Amino acid sequence: MPTFKDAKVPANGQKITIVDGKLNVPDQPIIPFIEGDGTGRDIWKASVRVIDAAVAKAFGGKKKIAWMEVLAGQKSFDLNGTWLHDDTVPAFQEYLVGIKGPLTTPVGGGIRSLNVALRQMLDLYVCLRPVQYFKGVPSPVKHPEKVNMVIFRENTEDIYAGIEYAAGTPEAKGLLDYLEKTDAKSFGKVRFGSTAKAEAWHKQLGHGSDQTLQVGIGIKPVSKQGSQRLIYSAIEYAIKHKRKSVTLVHKGNIMKFTEGGFRDWGYELAKQVFRAVEIDGGPWCKIPEGKPGAGLVIKDAIADITLQQILTRPEDFDVIATLNLNGDYLSDALAAQVGGIGIAPGGNINYVTGHAIFEATHGTAPKYADQDVVNPGSVILSAVMMLEHLGWQTAADLILKSLEAAIAAKTVTYDFERQMQGAKKVKCSEFADEMIKHMG
Ligand SMILES: NC(=O)C1=CN([C@@H]2O[C@H](COP(=O)(O)OP(=O)(O)OC[C@H]3O[C@@H](n4cnc5c(N)ncnc54)[C@H](OP(=O)(O)O)[C@@H]3O)[C@@H](O)[C@H]2O)C=CC1
Numbered sequence: 001m002p003t004f005k006d007a008k009v010p011a012n013g014q015k016i017t018i019v020d021g022k023l024n025v026p027d028q029p030i031i032p033f034i035e036g037d038g039t040g041r042d043i044w045k046a047s048v049r050v051i052d053a054a055v056a057k058a059f060g061g062k063k064k065i066a067w068m069e070v071l072a073g074q075k076s077f078d079l080n081g082t083w084l085h086d087d088t089v090p091a092f093q094e095y096l097v098g099i100k101g102p103l104t105t106p107v108g109g110g111i112r113s114l115n116v117a118l119r120q121m122l123d124l125y126v127c128l129r130p131v132q133y134f135k136g137v138p139s140p141v142k143h144p145e146k147v148n149m150v151i152f153r154e155n156t157e158d159i160y161a162g163i164e165y166a167a168g169t170p171e172a173k174g175l176l177d178y179l180e181k182t183d184a185k186s187f188g189k190v191r192f193g194s195t196a197k198a199e200a201w202h203k204q205l206g207h208g209s210d211q212t213l214q215v216g217i218g219i220k221p222v223s224k225q226g227s228q229r230l231i232y233s234a235i236e237y238a239i240k241h242k243r244k245s246v247t248l249v250h251k252g253n254i255m256k257f258t259e260g261g262f263r264d265w266g267y268e269l270a271k272q273v274f275r276a277v278e279i280d281g282g283p284w285c286k287i288p289e290g291k292p293g294a295g296l297v298i299k300d301a302i303a304d305i306t307l308q309q310i311l312t313r314p315e316d317f318d319v320i321a322t323l324n325l326n327g328d329y330l331s332d333a334l335a336a337q338v339g340g341i342g343i344a345p346g347g348n349i350n351y352v353t354g355h356a357i358f359e360a361t362h363g364t365a366p367k368y369a370d371q372d373v374v375n376p377g378s379v380i381l382s383a384v385m386m387l388e389h390l391g392w393q394t395a396a397d398l399i400l401k402s403l404e405a406a407i408a409a410k411t412v413t414y415d416f417e418r419q420m421q422g423a424k425k426v427k428c429s430e431f432a433d434e435m436i437k438h439m440g
């Protein structure tokens with residue numbers, strides 16, 4: 001067992017373990033949590049009360065989560081001088097399942113994303129984001145009930161790998177030099193890849209702040225293994241939940257060997273591992289399991305038109321498997337259709353090791369920090385996913401029931417209230433009170 005510098009291991013808690021791919025969950029599992037930056041503080045305080053109340057009620061006090069706080073973000077920096085406390089990754093490694101609030105990432109310079117770092121360090125290769133409509137939630141679309149999608153977003157590769165070099169650095173220059181020497185044709189495609197080109201443009205245009213060579217470079221690694229393990233999880237999920245299709249969303253017409261590779265490796269996996277058979281000459285194919293009587297269709301769609309069609313014909317989409325950046329865009333866009341980012345849960349999961357960290361899709365919404373106003377729904381629903389992952393379905397169901405009841409009673413946070421007729425606006429903490437009240 002690791003020794004922790006600041007994190008306190010709960011005395012009565014026990015470890016979740018995994019045996020033959022199955023989680024072994026004791027009655028008082030130790031669950032590490034990160035409160036989060038910004039609105040994370042208010043949201044966590046509200047959410048933990050809802051989770052504890054549901055577990056206590058569902059199991060009559062027999063089960064109880066032994067929470068263990070671990071630090072990341074501002075709270076870690078203030079205590080320890082590091083953005084990711086040394087205790088945090090070992091705790092998630094040791095106790096397998098955890099939950100976190102959002103963490104701030106600066107734009108441009110500064111630290112790289114702690115959220116992405118945790119996913120990469122623990123190899124949480126699936127970002128699972130179900131998008132589901134709850135009756136009564138205000139929505140900008142006419143038929144939000146038609147949205148019932150589950151996003152499987154690849155969580156460890158793509159441009160999120162963070163292999164990026166700032167314009168003007170020796171590394172960026174070195175990569176350009178390498179390209180010039182080894183692949184002149186591609187080097188020619190870097191529009192302003194040489195000082196001569198930069199200067200020529202400046203002369204032609206007559207304005208611009210800098211004439212020197214300034215090209216930022218990012219690398220987008222996408223592997224067959226990384227793609228197939230994600231798509232495998234999506235197909236397995238679709239079979240288990242009797243869904244009708246898995247759509248591989250990509251931009252493979254432009255990025256042929258990364259996004260296009262993702263699509264081709266997906267079809268290959270479907271055929272070789274799940275014995276899918278091509279429909280009408282392919283590439284779409286079908287697996288007999290999935291929706292009873294209809295089977296599971298494996299298809300693909302290009303990312304730009306997908307962003308239109310999830311809006312105009314949502315019923316055509318079911319389970320979606322996609323790369324990291326596409327999945328990031330898709331999950332926020334889809335959340336809007338079912339009431340917004342205040343009600344958009346997620347989980348980062350490694351189905352092989354059993355490691356998982358559940359977290360909302362939204363960020364730290366800094367303008368609302370410490371005002372006790374935002375919707376805690378996304379973290380609470382992420383906790384529902386966590387409880388389901390632990391097999392504590394009764395507690396998960398109780399939370400879902402109480403959320404639906406609070407919405408039906410129109411006692412909601414500002415984000416719903418501003419779009420709902422006759423609703424009563426409640427604070428973040430009061431929304432938790434309402435939910436607990438509805439647990440009976
Ligand atoms: N996994 C993570 O930890 C994530 C972290 N981030 C980070 O968060 C920071 C802020 O990102 P930003 O782009 O502003 O996105 P945010 O998701 O933090 O906020 C954008 C807007 O979404 C709405 N919103 C967010 N959370 C809630 C909530 N709980 N209830 C109701 N509405 C909500 C608000 O809309 P309105 O103004 O309409 O009220 C808010 O202004 C960045 O540093 C970013 O990197 C971002 C995403 C995920």
Ligand SMILES: O=C(O)CCC(=O)C(=O)O
Nearest residue numbers: 104105113115116328361
């Ligand atoms: O890490 C971040 O700050 C943003 C991540 C994000 O937007 C996401 O995972 O959806």
Ligand SMILES: [Mg+2]
Nearest residue numbers: 328329332361
């Ligand atoms: Mg995002």
